[in-house]
Amino acid sequence: MENIDDLINQLAQDAKAVKPAPHPYMLSLKWMGAAAAYLMLSLVFSGLRPDIALKLHQPWFVIEIATLGGVFVATSLSAALLSFPDMHQMRRLVFAPVVSFVLFVLVIILAWQADSPPAPLPVHSFECTISITLAALLPAVWTFYAMRKFASTHTHWAGSIALLSAFSVGALWLRLHEVNDSIRHVVEWHYLPMIACGLAGLWLGKKILKW
Amino acid sequence: MRQSLAGDQRAYAELLRETSRMLRPFLTRRLSFESEVEDLLQEILISIHKARHTYDGNRPYKPWVYAIAKFRLQDYLRAHYADHLRHAVELSELEESLPEHVTETAISYESISGEVKKLPEKQATILQLMHQEGYTAKEVAEKMGMNESAVKVAAHRAYKILRSKLER
Numbered sequence: 266m267e268n269i270d271d272l273i274n275q276l277a278q279d280a281k282a283v284k285p286a287p288h289p290y291m292l293s294l295k296w297m298g299a300a301a302a303y304l305m306l307s308l309v310f311s312g313l314r315p316d317i318a319l320k321l322h323q324p325w326f327v328i329e330i331a332t333l334g335g336v337f338v339a340t341s342l343s344a345a346l347l348s349f350p351d352m353h354q355m356r357r358l359v360f361a362p363v364v365s366f367v368l369f370v371l372v373i374i375l376a377w378q379a380d381s382p383p384a385p386l387p388v389h390s391f392e393c394t395i396s397i398t399l400a401a402l403l404p405a406v407w408t409f410y411a412m413r414k415f416a417s418t419h420t421h422w423a424g425s426i427a428l429l430s431a432f433s434v435g436a437l438w439l440r441l442h443e444v445n446d447s448i449r450h451v452v453e454w455h456y457l458p459m460i461a462c463g464l465a466g467l468w469l470g471k472k473i474l475k476w
Numbered sequence: 477m478r479q480s481l482a483g484d485q486r487a488y489a490e491l492l493r494e495t496s497r498m499l500r501p502f503l504t505r506r507l508s509f510e511s512e513v514e515d516l517l518q519e520i521l522i523s524i525h526k527a528r529h530t531y532d533g534n535r536p537y538k539p540w541v542y543a544i545a546k547f548r549l550q551d552y553l554r555a556h557y558a559d560h561l562r563h564a565v566e567l568s569e570l571e572e573s574l575p576e577h578v579t580e581t582a583i584s585y586e587s588i589s590g591e592v593k594k595l596p597e598k599q600a601t602i603l604q605l606m607h608q609e610g611y612t613a614k615e616v617a618e619k620m621g622m623n624e625s626a627v628k629v630a631a632h633r634a635y636k637i638l639r640s641k642l643e644r
Contacts, residue, residue, distance in 0.1 A: 282483030285532040351543040416527035418547035
């Protein structure tokens with residue numbers, strides 16, 4: 266008991282006024298704004314796919330981009346909530362990525378079925394995964410750096426969601442940059458690696474978000 | 477907490493005292509020894525201090541505190557059991573060899589029962605069940621609602637204490 270009292274006195278002496286962390290909505294908006302700016306800059310430098318005007322008239326492409334954007338928004342919000350020990354007492358919203366991800370998978374399945382006859386596979390393969398990883402690197406580092414300033418009590422999930430968020434930015438960039446209509450290629454070399462990286466985030470989160 | 481965040485040290489100290497009073501029963505129910513409760517409570521208070529900027533005073537305080545306490549408790553138990561399970565492998569060998577040593581040196585349970593009674597209650601009960609009543613570690617675990625490894629660890633600790641006392 267004496268130790269506890271001593272500790273409390275020490276902590277109280279050390280307690281200076283602190284600025285409360287921003288609300289998770291504000292935090293996620295900030296992250297999304299930064300990621301959107303990064304995505305636009307990347308597209309300015311790398312260039313939009315030449316057939317973008319045509320693609321924007323194809324419903325499945327538009328829905329795919331919209332749902333991928335949904336995954337990005339949901340994961341950003343969830344990552345912001347997971348940065349707080351009590352998830353800001355908005356537990357349900359933390360599961361938002363599940364809804365957006367189910368929608369996304371559904372769209373991909375339907376788009377795959379609609380891809381008849383199948384579009385030809387591009388000659389490249391793993392280069393796409395590498396490009397997405399490189400594009401996602403900066404958002405991932407930035408998100409983890411920002412999350413470390415808080416105190417997550419769900420470090421595994423926080424890491425996974427943060428990586429999914431970063432990789433969804435990378436996947437969005439490549440989908441808007443690369444001329445490729447093969448949904449099979451997109452699933453194999455864009456989205457499955459994105460999910461794999463999200464799973465790797467379970468381990469990474471535990472390591473990086475430790476406090 | 478709002479006053480504490482604004483830098484009011486007295487309010488903060490009072491809040492931490494109140495928090496430790498609130499958390500003590502929570503930890504006591506989940507841990508076996510008072511020393512563990514003390515250690516973990518200290519760790520939780522430090523964590524609350526480190527994470528205090530993540531609480532804004534606009535939402536209930538208890539869920540925030542308990543989220544941190546549960547997180548630290550899980551961490552502690554994970555590390556604690558991982559450590560003890562490592563020892564448990566060696567302990568199974570120790571457990572097999574120990575009765576032989578006792579007979580070799582002509583030490584019976586009865587001759588050291590006085591020392592056994594001075595052990596913490598749980599350890600004394602485990603030794604009594606294992607060496608006086610002849611239960612195996614597994615049976616003791618079932619009887620006391622504990623994990624077999626935890627029984628072996630507690631027995632090992634008790635043996636160590638007894639050995640150091642008898643060697644004196």
